[in-house]
Amino acid sequence: MRRCSQNRENAALITINAKKFVLAMGGIENSRLLLWLAKLYGNTLFDDFTPIGKYWMEHPHFTLGRAIVDRAMSDNNFYSLTAEAQINRQIFNCGFRLETQRFEGTKKIIRELMCVAPALGERMASLANKKLVCAVTFKAAWEQAPEISNQVSLSEARDRFGIPRVNLLWKKNELDRRTIVESVDAFNKLIMGNNLGRIQLDAWMLDDGEYPLNDELAGYHHMGGTRMSISSKYGVVDKNCKVFGSDNLYVAGSSIFTTGGHNNPTLPIVQFSLRLKDHLLSLM
Ligand SMILES: Cc1cc2nc3c(=O)[nH]c(=O)nc-3n(C[C@H](O)[C@H](O)[C@H](O)COP(=O)(O)OP(=O)(O)OC[C@H]3O[C@@H](n4cnc5c(N)ncnc54)[C@H](O)[C@@H]3O)c2cc1C
Incomplete structure (x- = not known):
C-alpha cells in the first residue's frame, strides 16, 4: 500500500508515506475504512474479495432471572462452561454472573419458592436466616456464532469528511439461542445436583420468547469484520494480521477475531497487538 490520502473538495489532501500501515481504529471503524478503501481503489491495494465487514460479533448480555444459591457460590460469582461441556452440547461458551441482592430480595424469592415448593422454601428460609444462602440476580454474557450475514457495510450517508457512515446488521441466530438455553441447563444441573440452590428464570427464557429490549443487550465488544484466517475466502487478514493481497497493510483490534469467546x-486485543509488534520488528 502506498497512499493513504483523501481527495475531497473541502478536505486537505494528505499523503502519508510509511513502510507499514496498521489500522487500529476500533471494531467497526477498521471494517469501515477497509470497505471505503476497497470502494475507492478496487482490488489494487489489497484483495477486496475477502469478507470485509462480515462475521461481525458481539456478546449478548441479558438478565435471565434470579436464583437462591449457597453463599459460597455467590461470593465466587462468575461461572463459565468447560470446553468439554461446549463440545458435548455443540454450543459456544457462556459466562454467568451472580450479582448478590439485598436481604429483602432473598426473602421475596424464598416467599415465592414456598408457594411452589414449600419444603424447599422452608429449608432455604432457615439457611437464609443463618446467612448460608442468598439471592442473586442471574445474568449471562455469551459467545455468538460467527455468522456471515452479521456485518458492517457502507451506508449512503457520509460524515463531514465525505467518508460513508456504516450500517450495522447484527442479529442473534438459533445457535445463539441454543447456547444460552443449553448453558442454563448445564448450570441448573450443577446447582441442583449439588444442592447449591435454585434458579427462577424470567418468562422470556421459559417460554422461548423474544429477547427483552429493556436490558443490557450487548457488551460494547465489537468483534469480527476483518477476521483472521488461513484463507482469503474466509478471512480478511492472515496469521500475521496482514490484509490479504496487500504488501504492508495490517489490522489490530478485535475486528481480527475469528470467534469471540464470552x-x-x-x-486478547493487547496480546495480538504485542504479537503484531514483534512480527513487524522481525521484518525490519
Ligand atoms: C462503555 C464501555 C465499557 C467497556 N468495558 C470493557 C471491559 O470492561 N473490558 C473489556 O475488555 N472491554 C471493554 N470495553 C471494550 C473496549 O473498550 C474495547 O474492546 C477496546 O477499547 C478496543 O480497543 P481498540 O484499540 O481496538 O479500539 P478503540 O479503543 O476503539 O481505539 C480506536 C482508536 O482509533 C481512533 N480512531 C478511529 N477512527 C479513526 C480515524 N479515522 N482516524 C484516526 N483515529 C481514529 C479512535 O478515536 C480510538 O482512539 C468497553 C467498551 C465500552 C464502550
Whole structure:
C-alpha cells in the first residue's frame, strides 16, 4: 500500500508515506475504512474479495432471572462452561454472573419458592436466616456464532469528511439461542445436583420468547469484520494480521477475531497487538 490520502473538495489532501500501515481504529471503524478503501481503489491495494465487514460479533448480555444459591457460590460469582461441556452440547461458551441482592430480595424469592415448593422454601428460609444462602440476580454474557450475514457495510450517508457512515446488521441466530438455553441447563444441573440452590428464570427464557429490549443487550465488544484466517475466502487478514493481497497493510483490534469467546476482549486485543509488534520488528 502506498497512499493513504483523501481527495475531497473541502478536505486537505494528505499523503502519508510509511513502510507499514496498521489500522487500529476500533471494531467497526477498521471494517469501515477497509470497505471505503476497497470502494475507492478496487482490488489494487489489497484483495477486496475477502469478507470485509462480515462475521461481525458481539456478546449478548441479558438478565435471565434470579436464583437462591449457597453463599459460597455467590461470593465466587462468575461461572463459565468447560470446553468439554461446549463440545458435548455443540454450543459456544457462556459466562454467568451472580450479582448478590439485598436481604429483602432473598426473602421475596424464598416467599415465592414456598408457594411452589414449600419444603424447599422452608429449608432455604432457615439457611437464609443463618446467612448460608442468598439471592442473586442471574445474568449471562455469551459467545455468538460467527455468522456471515452479521456485518458492517457502507451506508449512503457520509460524515463531514465525505467518508460513508456504516450500517450495522447484527442479529442473534438459533445457535445463539441454543447456547444460552443449553448453558442454563448445564448450570441448573450443577446447582441442583449439588444442592447449591435454585434458579427462577424470567418468562422470556421459559417460554422461548423474544429477547427483552429493556436490558443490557450487548457488551460494547465489537468483534469480527476483518477476521483472521488461513484463507482469503474466509478471512480478511492472515496469521500475521496482514490484509490479504496487500504488501504492508495490517489490522489490530478485535475486528481480527475469528470467534469471540464470552469474555472481555481487550486483553486478547493487547496480546495480538504485542504479537503484531514483534512480527513487524522481525521484518525490519
Ligand atoms: C462503555 C464501555 C465499557 C467497556 N468495558 C470493557 C471491559 O470492561 N473490558 C473489556 O475488555 N472491554 C471493554 N470495553 C471494550 C473496549 O473498550 C474495547 O474492546 C477496546 O477499547 C478496543 O480497543 P481498540 O484499540 O481496538 O479500539 P478503540 O479503543 O476503539 O481505539 C480506536 C482508536 O482509533 C481512533 N480512531 C478511529 N477512527 C479513526 C480515524 N479515522 N482516524 C484516526 N483515529 C481514529 C479512535 O478515536 C480510538 O482512539 C468497553 C467498551 C465500552 C464502550
